[in-house]
Amino acid sequence: MSNKVIITAAISGAEVTQEMNPMVPYTVEEYVREAKSAYDAGAAIIHLHARWDDGTPTQDRERFRVLIDAIQEACPDVIIQPSTGGATGMTAEERLQPTELNPEMASLDCGTLNFGGDEIFVNTENMIIEFSARMIERGIKPELECFDKSHIDMALRLVRRGHIHPPLHFNIVLGVNGGATGTPRDLLFLVESLPEGATWTVSGVGRTQLPLTFMALAMGGHIRVGFEDNLQYTRGVNGESNGQFVERVVRLARELGRDIATPDEAREILGMPARKQ
Ligand code: KMH
Ligand code: ZN
Numbered sequence: 147m148s149n150k151v152i153i154t155a156a157i158s159g160a161e162v163t164q165e166m167n168p169m170v171p172y173t174v175e176e177y178v179r180e181a182k183s184a185y186d187a188g189a190a191i192i193h194l195h196a197r198w199d200d201g202t203p204t205q206d207r208e209r210f211r212v213l214i215d216a217i218q219e220a221c222p223d224v225i226i227q228p229s230t231g232g233a234t235g236m237t238a239e240e241r242l243q244p245t246e247l248n249p250e251m252a253s254l255d256c257g258t259l260n261f262g263g264d265e266i267f268v269n270t271e272n273m274i275i276e277f278s279a280r281m282i283e284r285g286i287k288p289e290l291e292c293f294d295k296s297h298i299d300m301a302l303r304l305v306r307r308g309h310i311h312p313p314l315h316f317n318i319v320l321g322v323n324g325g326a327t328g329t330p331r332d333l334l335f336l337v338e339s340l341p342e343g344a345t346w347t348v349s350g351v352g353r354t355q356l357p358l359t360f361m362a363l364a365m366g367g368h369i370r371v372g373f374e375d376n377l378q379y380t381r382g383v384n385g386e387s388n389g390q391f392v393e394r395v396v397r398l399a400r401e402l403g404r405d406i407a408t409p410d411e412a413r414e415i416l417g418m419p420a421r422k423q
Contacts, residue, residue, distance in 0.1 A: 150407035151399045152368040152415060154191040154317075154347060155184030157388045159374025160203035160233035167377040167384045172201045177213050178220045183389030184372065185221035188396045190412035192217060193253065193289075193370065195229045196244075203233040207243040214247065223409045223421060227251040227289060230277055234265040238273050245280050250418060253317070254278060254288035254310075257297035260324030267324070274300065275309045282311060287418045289347075290316045293325030298339050313417035314344040317370060320358060321351035328354025330361055337365060345416060351375045359395060363402045369395050 157171060157180040164170050171177040181192050194217075196209045214226050228244035230252050245252055254277050261267040281288045288310065290301045304310045318336050320328035326336070328350050340346055347368035350358030355376045359369050371391035379385040379394075396406055407415060414420075 149404055150411055151404045152407045152412040153189045153392055153395050154193050154370040155189040155388045155392055156193040156370055156372035156374035157181055158195045160195045162373055170373050172197050173199050174216050178216050180388045181217040182220045183387040184392045185224050187389040187392035188406045189392045190407050190409040191225040191227050193227045205232045205240045205243045207246050210244040211247055225250055225409050229253045231255045234261050234267050248284050251287040253291050255291045256301040259293050262323040278310045292316055293319045293322055315416050316346040319349040321354035328358055333361055349375050363399055
């Protein structure tokens with residue numbers, strides 16, 4: 147177990163809006179403000195969904211390029227992890243566009259699930275194979291997004307068949323309406339289902355965020371926070387910035403005797419190539 151904790155900030159998401167919390171970023175300037183607040187507070191990874199200025203989610207390659215360049219200028223060594231999940235209803239081709247920019251890392255969703263109401267987040271076996279092949283071809287480190295136990299099983303099946311290559315890094319996303327709930331038992335069960343040597347982070351959606359952060363810190367896991375997962379800092383009170391959520395993880399981690407990984411340390415822990423200087 148690494149003493150160092152990697153903090154990911156999921157700064158924007160595709161489902162949350164400024165009506166829910168006015169600090170959710172839409173414009174490039176707002177993205178830079180949110181990314182920098184998280185980076186300055188200790189985030190090593192920025193998980194990125196793109197939007198147009200009016201807030202509409204997009205996987206447009208050129209919008210990603212602009213956002214990545216602007217964030218990189220403000221946060222020079224941070225790891226930027228574009229989403230290949232995008233928003234529900236997008237096609238595989240649409241979702242894969244940010245991989246054409248050869249980012250260091252990207253999310254790779256490992257199963258289909260309900261996503262509230264009539265929404266379905268589609269990730270068929272063949273899509274996962276196709277997305278993984280694209281990432282292998284372009285040297286992109288996948289973060290294996292698992293919203294349920296069956297997603298972990300699917301990822302491990304594809305590892306055995308050679309479609310996904312170790313070292314494996316999982317993101318266990320709990321508390322989505324349609325995925326597994328976020329009880330301590332859920333997290334324990336899912337972490338115990340991972341193979342020896344895999345690294346993992348937890349994303350607790352909504353109210354599950356704080357208890358799961360405590361638990362994952364104690365278990366040696368890594369942590370994701372940010373507006374994509376949680377808009378409220380305390381019950382009924384909106385978060386002021388992504389950085390505010392990261393600051394809380396930093397405080398809790400230090401109390402539990404864990405240090406915060408820099409982006410370069412995160413690359414090493416995750417088995418990624420060192421950053422080109
Ligand atoms: N917005 C969700 C439909 C990912 O980033 O890879 C998908 C998602 C997962 O957020
Ligand atoms: Zn996402």
